[in-house]
Amino acid sequence: MEEIVLIILGLIIGSFLNVVIYRLPVKKSIVTPRSYCPRCQTKIKFYDNIPVISFLILRGKCRKCGSGISVQYPLVEIFTAFSFWFSYRQFGVSPLYAAFAIVFISILIALALIDLKHMILPDELTLGGGGVFLIFSFFHPEIGVADAFITAFGSAMIFVGFYFFYLKVRKIEGLGFGDVKMMILLGAFLGIKKMVIALLLASISGLVVGVFIIIVKKKNLKLALPFGTFLSLGGYISLFWGRPILMFLQSIY
Ligand SMILES: [Zn+2]
Known part of the structure; x- marks a missing residue:
């Protein structure tokens, strides 16, 4: 029963995330007005706005x-x-942890798609989420408060270093400042162990995709990648599988 409730809740929140992804980067209100068709501006009736089902009934039109x-x-x-x-x-x-995990995931989904489409990471999600999870760290069953704060601000500091390194040495913005702020979000909830795995996965996946695009599409090396999308992916995988991945890596060395 709980599982069905969560699936339905997920569909509804997913529908809301679509609104956030569409409106937040262009600074439109995510509360009003009701959803409308971007082409003909017609307000979408409630019965045409049911997650997944309406899309199937309307056949995507x-x-x-x-x-x-x-x-x-x-x-x-x-x-x-x-x-x-x-x-x-x-x-x-741990119901409280599960509840915060779904908030964390919801923010990652929104950030992944907003960065992919607009190359920005809105402060409302990175810093807003970071603040929420720093407070939650007092109740976090897996990591301590010190771990959350040190990981959040330590990794943000390291990324500030990367940011200026790219700017000075390579004369490009290799990272946006949004990526720096996103470190607080990730670090505060994941803690140091899962954070290391998240950053490792983000870097590897970003590198693989980057090299692939350079070879296949013959883009040059100054190509900008939405690193926040890869950070979201790394954070998501590490949330669920960070510990087994870490144990696997430790068993190799
Ligand atoms: Zn229309």
């Missing part, structure tokens, strides 16, 4: 003007629902 609705909408809803259910399965023994 606006009821009024027939313009295509991005497949991103149902995909985000399904992925959010899956993540909520999976958090419950993984962390259900």
